[in-house]
Amino acid sequence: MDNMNSHIAAERPVELMVGDDIKFSIFSPVVTLEHREFYERIIGELGGIFPICNQGKCTAVEISENVTEQEQITDLMKKVETFSFQLLGVTKRLFNQFYQAKEDFCRSIFSNTSYIKINLMDRNLLERTCDVRWWSLETAFGDCLLLFNDLQLNLASLSNVGVSCSNESREEEALQFVLDVHQQGSGVLAQEDIRIKFKDALGCLCEYFGARDGGDEVDDILDKCRFAVDEIPQRIRFACDRLEDINASYTLYRDLVVTDSFGFIIANSNVDNRLSLLGVRVNQEEWFIKAMESKDGTQYAVGDLCCSVVEPSFDASLIYSAAVRENGDNLGRALGAMGIFFDFQGEAQMILDDYMPCDAEGSLLDGWYSFFTDQYGMIIGSSDMAVLPIGSYAHLPRKHRMLNPGQRINDYLVFEGVESAIFTSKTDGYLEYPGLGWNSHFVVPKSAVFNQVLDTDRSLLRPDELLNSSIIPSVNKETYIKIQDDKESIQLISLNGIVFASKLGKRGVALGPIFDQITKTGDFATSMMEKLLAEMAVGELQMNLRALENSSKQAIDLIDRNLFERAADIRWWSTDQYFWSALESPGADAFEAASKRLKVINASYTLYRNLVLADGNGDIVACSRLEMRNELSKLNVSDHEWFQSGMRTTNSHEYAVQDVVDSPLERTKNRSLIYVGGVRRGGAREGEAMGVLGIMFDWDTEAKIILRTCLPSAHDGSPIIGAAAFYTNKDGRIIETTDPENFPVGSMASLPSEHRSLQKGESASGLLVQTGTRYLIGSSRTQGYREYEGLDWCAHIVRPVDAASDSHVEY
Amino acid sequence: MGPDLCGFMVNGHRYGVPVLSVEEIVRPVPITPVPGSDRRLAGIINLRGVSAAVIDLRRCLAHDPLTHGSAGESSVLTYEDIAAIMAIGNQDHDCRLLLMEDSVRISPSSTERGIEVFTEPVALLVDGMDRVHRVQSALVHPPPANLRHSFITHVYELEDGFLSELSILNIIAHLPWSVEGTNNGQHE
Numbered sequence: 001m002d003n004m005n006s007h008i009a010a011e012r013p014v015e016l017m018v019g020d021d022i023k024f025s026i027f028s029p030v031v032t033l034e035h036r037e038f039y040e041r042i043i044g045e046l047g048g049i050f051p052i053c054n055q056g057k058c059t060a061v062e063i064s065e066n067v068t069e070q071e072q073i074t075d076l077m078k079k080v081e082t083f084s085f086q087l088l089g090v091t092k093r094l095f096n097q098f099y100q101a102k103e104d105f106c107r108s109i110f111s112n113t114s115y116i117k118i119n120l121m122d123r124n125l126l127e128r129t130c131d132v133r134w135w136s137l138e139t140a141f142g143d144c145l146l147l148f149n150d151l152q153l154n155l156a157s158l159s160n161v162g163v164s165c166s167n168e169s170r171e172e173e174a175l176q177f178v179l180d181v182h183q184q185g186s187g188v189l190a191q192e193d194i195r196i197k198f199k200d201a202l203g204c205l206c207e208y209f210g211a212r213d214g215g216d217e218v219d220d221i222l223d224k225c226r227f228a229v230d231e232i233p234q235r236i237r238f239a240c241d242r243l244e245d246i247n248a249s250y251t252l253y254r255d256l257v258v259t260d261s262f263g264f265i266i267a268n269s270n271v272d273n274r275l276s277l278l279g280v281r282v283n284q285e286e287w288f289i290k291a292m293e294s295k296d297g298t299q300y301a302v303g304d305l306c307c308s309v310v311e312p313s314f315d316a317s318l319i320y321s322a323a324v325r326e327n328g329d330n331l332g333r334a335l336g337a338m339g340i341f342f343d344f345q346g347e348a349q350m351i352l353d354d355y356m357p358c359d360a361e362g363s364l365l366d367g368w369y370s371f372f373t374d375q376y377g378m379i380i381g382s383s384d385m386a387v388l389p390i391g392s393y394a395h396l397p398r399k400h401r402m403l404n405p406g407q408r409i410n411d412y413l414v415f416e417g418v419e420s421a422i423f424t425s426k427t428d429g430y431l432e433y434p435g436l437g438w439n440s441h442f443v444v445p446k447s448a449v450f451n452q453v454l455d456t457d458r459s460l461l462r463p464d465e466l467l468n469s470s471i472i473p474s475v476n477k478e479t480y481i482k483i484q485d486d487k488e489s490i491q492l493i494s495l496n497g498i499v500f501a502s503k504l505g506k507r508g509v510a511l512g513p514i515f516d517q518i519t520k521t522g523d524f525a526t527s528m529m530e531k532l533l534a535e536m537a538v539g540e541l542q543m544n545l546r547a548l549e550n551s552s553k554q555a556i557d558l559i560d561r562n563l564f565e566r567a568a569d570i571r572w573w574s575t576d577q578y579f580w581s582a583l584e585s586p587g588a589d590a591f592e593a594a595s596k597r598l599k600v601i602n603a604s605y606t607l608y609r610n611l612v613l614a615d616g617n618g619d620i621v622a623c624s625r626l627e628m629r630n631e632l633s634k635l636n637v638s639d640h641e642w643f644q645s646g647m648r649t650t651n652s653h654e655y656a657v658q659d660v661v662d663s664p665l666e667r668t669k670n671r672s673l674i675y676v677g678g679v680r681r682g683g684a685r686e687g688e689a690m691g692v693l694g695i696m697f698d699w700d701t702e703a704k705i706i707l708r709t710c711l712p713s714a715h716d717g718s719p720i721i722g723a724a725a726f727y728t729n730k731d732g733r734i735i736e737t738t739d740p741e742n743f744p745v746g747s748m749a750s751l752p753s754e755h756r757s758l759q760k761g762e763s764a765s766g767l768l769v770q771t772g773t774r775y776l777i778g779s780s781r782t783q784g785y786r787e788y789e790g791l792d793w794c795a796h797i798v799r800p801v802d803a804a805s806d807s808h809v810e811y
Numbered sequence: 812m813g814p815d816l817c818g819f820m821v822n823g824h825r826y827g828v829p830v831l832s833v834e835e836i837v838r839p840v841p842i843t844p845v846p847g848s849d850r851r852l853a854g855i856i857n858l859r860g861v862s863a864a865v866i867d868l869r870r871c872l873a874h875d876p877l878t879h880g881s882a883g884e885s886s887v888l889t890y891e892d893i894a895a896i897m898a899i900g901n902q903d904h905d906c907r908l909l910l911m912e913d914s915v916r917i918s919p920s921s922t923e924r925g926i927e928v929f930t931e932p933v934a935l936l937v938d939g940m941d942r943v944h945r946v947q948s949a950l951v952h953p954p955p956a957n958l959r960h961s962f963i964t965h966v967y968e969l970e971d972g973f974l975s976e977l978s979i980l981n982i983i984a985h986l987p988w989s990v991e992g993t994n995n996g997q998h999e
Contacts, residue, residue, distance in 0.1 A: 496835055499833050499943065502815050502830045503918060
């Protein structure tokens with residue numbers, strides 16, 4: 001028995017806590033009062049062990065004269081001291097981990113939120129670049145510009161004509177006026193009063209030259225000019241109508257303008273300021289210059305936010321521009337420019353106000369700010385105009401103003417007098433859109449990071465289950481095991497001490513209470529720590545649930561925004577001349593032309609699998625996939641839901657969509673998502689539909705891409721094994737998934753009731769059991785985007801609770 | 812005053828042996844299985860020079876013959892058993908070994924107080940430790956009459972339930988034990 005007591009110590013060498021970087025000491029101001037008290041009690045109890053051990057050592061001398069026995073007791077006491085000392089270290093580490101875990105998680109959530117915001121913006125802006133290129137090729141604009149162009153040429157040949165009589169100052173004046181117009185550019189005639197004066201001047205000159213001999217040539221030119229001037233209002237009207245049509249379909253723009261090559265605005269979409277805008281010259285503005293410099297129809301221009309005479313009431317306009325080319329041809333001569341004024345402020349406001357916590361009355365909580373800055377650090381969008389006015393510079397640390405594309409950083413700072421954490425992300429663009437070097441900043445009060453109120457009612461899992469699950473990072477699990485281990489060691493020493501004491505018979509009685517006290521203290525301290533660990537686990541769980549909710553919201557937002565664009569596309573295309581004229585005067589040639597037009601559209605918008613034109617009887621008369629024309633022409637779709645709802649639309653603002661179905665239009669695909677718009681006689685904005693245009697969105701591909709972007713990742717950014725994302729339709733049926741094995745398309749997900757009954761725009765999180773596996777799940781129901789209401793779908797993101805490789809050894 | 816009992820858990824029940832018959836309680840140390848031996852003997856451990864046979868009380872006291880083999884049943888360690896023995900301590904953090912006194916090392920005072928121990932060192936493999944109980948003779952009951960074996964000598968009524976005192980000697984008597992052949996020679 002001599003070396004009995006050295007056994008345990010030899011087996012488990014004392015681990016010193018050297019090199020453990022304790023970031024959150026108990027004195028860190030973020031540590032809550034409650035936890036400090038908790039800590040004091042654990043330390044107090046453990047501190048109490050040392051005098052007890054001393055007492056034990058003294059008792060050893062008292063009760064036994066046998067040196068071996070004394071040593072054995074002293075050894076036991078020393079070991080208790082060692083373990084108590086270790087527990088003190090573990091306690092500090094535990095608090096550190098507790099706060100570190102909170103910090104890590106908040107960092108990943110908030111940093112992600114900040115990135116999502118700028119990313120949503122970038123995705124939107126990408127669509128805008130497609131828009132401007134596509135619209136500028138519309139023939140209505142080219143036709144209108146050609147007229148001005150010809151007029152300008154005719155005026156040029158008038159410049160060598162002289163008026164020679166001295167008493168003919170009226171004619172002289174008229175000629176001067178006409179030449180002035182030529183000097184400025186014929187586009188100035190878009191202004192009505194100038195046009196009237198110009199017409200008078202032409203009339204005067206006609207009289208003058210008509211009365212003279214040899215003025216036939218001049219007469220001829222003047223006639224051409226008069227004819228052109230008479231034609232102007234009609235052409236302008238038509239161009240403006242088309243711009244209005246576009247803006248009615250795509251509600252993201254404040255205005256759309258077309259200019260001639262001199263920079264005179266000759267058409268716009270906004271009726272309210274049309275009178276004051278037509279004939280205004282913008283040749284000094286960057287968007288116009290860049291558009292005119294573009295080489296072909298694939299190029300577009302976008303500048304940073306700037307002022308424009310088009311929108312005098314806005315300090316900053318975001319303008320996309322492209323050249324308007326002859327005959328709507330990509331390679332045609334540039335006749336003028338088209339500029340589209342994106343509703344940046346409105347869009348930014350929508351994005352910035354999202355993901356912000358509100359109080360019971362629905363107003364944003366104080367201390368939370370979300371704002372965009374441009375590449376120079378100037379605020380261009382803000383969730384709080386009073387604190388962070390647009391156009392000013394926020395007080396940000398230098399490095400938050402100098403990020404690399406895609407970089408994300410975070411810091412603690414005092415923001416507007418509040419201890420806060422700031423999360424900044426710089427744009428990395430989206431697909432081929434490079435972004436404008438903007439930053440997204442998200443400021444949250446520091447208290448929101450560290451002092452979350454834990455909702456203990458929502459204990460979906462027992463703390464011990466949680467601590468063994470895959471949700472808890474392994475470093476925290478190690479602490480858990482270490483605490484358990486130290487607890488067991490202290491218990492074992494006490495037990496052996498009691499066994500030992502009882503062998504001493506009556507002499508050992510004095511040792512009994514000492515070991516009892518050691519057991520009690522060890523139990524108390526470790527149970528306190530377990531409580532803290534449990535709290536940490538619950539916190540981690542809630543953060544996970546929140547992260548899943550956020551991801552699901554992101555997933556549904558992204559698809560909503562994508563589908564909004566689809567709804568805009570269909571409304572715009574169904575007003576296209578090719579389609580209504582083909583339905584008005586049916587015939588092989590007209591259908592051929594319509595098919596070709598569909599093919600051109602489809603080539604620009606690759607996220608459609610097919611576009612079809614159906615006449616009023618439900619016969620498919622044209623489609624963009626020319627190779628399918630034969631097959632589809634045998635199809636009658638009059639009993640299809642999408643066709644019927646498309647035929648029911650009564651104006652061009654309306655569209656219809658059929659939820660994901662298996663459609664005979666696409667025999668090779670199991671799921672089709674069809675958007676449909678009514679084609680009206682003469683492209684009118686209101687009236688009965690003559691037929692419908694249907695577009696088959698490449699749903700599987702697009703949805704899968706979005707779902708994959710929204711999959712959760714661990715603290716270190718690595719993917720979580722077994723995590724999945726899927727969409728369900730209004731019936732709760734899965735319509736797209738990243739995990740066809742466990743969440744197959746077409747099946748019903750066994751969602752918790754709270755998730756099934758989500759209201760528009762709401763999110764929830766909870767526990768889901770699917771095919772025997774437990775998952776944490778976050779769900780969000782569509783909130784729609786602008787006038788697109790959504791299809792009542794939900795996005796769900798899940799991650800498994802239990803570690804995948806968990807093998808049990810049977811005894 | 813009755814004897815002090817060292818309590819432990821086996822298969823969810825509480826058992827105990829006299830504290831004086833226990834030498835030390837340790838966390839599981841590596842057990843070397845002995846192929847061909849009875850399933851109720853997990854193998855041999857070596858604790859600071861003393862070899863002890865490990866009696867797997869979970870098997871000896873099993874009541875579910877399908878999972879653990881019934882009490883008194885004699886069968887040989889399987890390959891799976893051996894794998895399980897090697898893994899002891901990795902999965903179950905609570906399980907413990909009770910190293911028992913043997914007739915050579917036990918103190919004379921314990922023998923005087925009527926503590927009986929086996930002639931050789933043995934260790935008991937249990938699911939987890941309880942605590943040391945000071946039991947009153949007034950609360951002692953005889954073992955239930957319907958038991959088929961004589962492993963339990965007394966049943967004690969404690970504040971928080973019952974504790975059955977085990978006779979390790981009776982358990983060993985049920986095992987195919989060759990007294991002569993297995994002595995490690997240290998004490999003879």
